[in-house]
Amino acid sequence: MKKLVLLATALAMVSGSALAADMPVKAVKAPPPAAFDPWDVAFGSAIMNDYIFRGVTQSNHNPSVAAYFEPRYNVTKDLQLYIGTSFESISFPNRAAAEVDIYGGIRPTFGAFAFDIGVWGYLYPGGKCFFGAPFDTAGNALSADCANPLNFLPNGNVAKKDASFFEVYGKVNYTINDNWQVGVNEYYSPNFLNLGAWGNYASITGKWTAPSTTFGTSGVGMYVSGEFGRQWLGTSDSFYGVVQLAGFPNFTRGIPEPSYNTWNIGVGFTYKVFTLDLRYSDTNLSKGNCNAFTSDYTAGGTNNVTSINPGGAGSNWCGAAGIAKLSADLTAMTNLK
Structure with missing residues (x-):
């Protein structure tokens, strides 16, 4: 009798387990994915002891401040559209009030390759024309402010009222691994710095990030x-x-602006949204050709004669420089949530 009870109990347990196994299991509903917000805004500011652009000081080797604001629209995780504006304090020969940049473009990403293609406008409001004579060297009448005898640079250099220009650009950055990146950049302007001369800038970059x-x-x-x-x-x-x-030779119709090489190398330290960048910059421009290119209002001397700089004044705006820059960079989606 005991054997029959035990057998019945065992059969009940087995059949119960089988029935339980056949019962449908209630699925646990996964949380809904976070909503994709394509909009973002990047913004930041910086202070530096010298504003260097392609090896040439824009602030007469004096401190400069900068700020930028850049709305972004992420079409997908691999395609971003953007527009932006930035401001930098400068010290130009035409006494422009500031540099104001307006730019926009597209940033597609393909695996380890990140591209950036766009247009960049450089505006220099508030400038004056410095010439000091009613005619330029080709005999063309100048504007009233250029004809003003008080509007001249003591060292003989000249400067247009407006130095504004724009460039189209294309950049690509390749991420080798977590520590190494390399890049190639290309910029073109039909009228660089409103000199009347086309400009083309190409460069290669490299970056090592510490673990x-x-x-x-x-x-x-x-x-x-x-x-x-x-x-x-x-x-x-x-x-x-x-x-x-x-x-x-005479260059009364314009001078062949001096092409040149430029390079920089530096180390940076980051903490949260802050970056301290310490950098060395230089070019191979002579002081005489630098003066002809920049119209440096601080240039002096007579020993730096070149074919495009017959007066011999020399400028140190294109020479070796050390730059210390402290910046803060934020994005709304990352830093303001």
């Missing part, structure tokens, strides 16, 4: 980066033409 454990758990990051580029320039218009000394 995140380099400074332990402090949150401090570090990188080393550099760039080598060449700025090609065409012939200016007659405003910048020069009558040469004996033995030199």
Whole structure:
């Protein structure tokens, strides 16, 4: 009798388990994916001891401040559209109030390749024309402010009222691994700095980012980066033409602006949204050709004579420089949530 009870109990347990196994299991509903918000805004500011652009100081080797604002629209995770504006304080020969940039473009990504294609406008409001004579070297009448005898630069250099221009550009950055990146950049302007000369700038870049454990758990990051580029320039218009000394050709219709190489290398330290970048920059421009290119209002001397700089004044705006820059960069989606 006991054996029959045990057998019945065992059969009941087995059949119960089988029935339980056959019962449908209630699915656990996964949480809905986070809504994709395609909009974002990047913005930031910086202070630096010198504003260097392609090896040439834009602030007369004095401190400069900058700020930018860039709305972005992410069509997909691999395609971004953007527009932006930025501001930099400068010290130009035409006494422009500031540099105001307006730009926009598209940033597609294909695996390890990140592209950036767009248009960049450089505006320099508030400038004056400095010439000091009613005619330029080609005999063309100048505007009233250029004809004003008080509007001249003491060292003989000249400057247009408006230096504004625009460039089209294409950039690609290749991420090799978590630590290494390399890039290629190309910029073209039909009228660089409103000199009347076309400009083409191409460069290669490299960046090494230190492992995140380099400074332990402090949150401090570090990188080393550099760039080598060449700025090609065409012939200016007659405003910048020069009558040469004996033995030199005349360039009354404009000077062949000096093409040059430029390079920089530096180290940066990051912490949260802050970056401290310490950099060395230089070019191969001579002081005489630098003066002809920049119309540096601080240039002086008579020993730097070149075919496009017959007066011999020399400028240090294109020489070796050290730059310390402290910046803060934020995005609304990351930093303001």
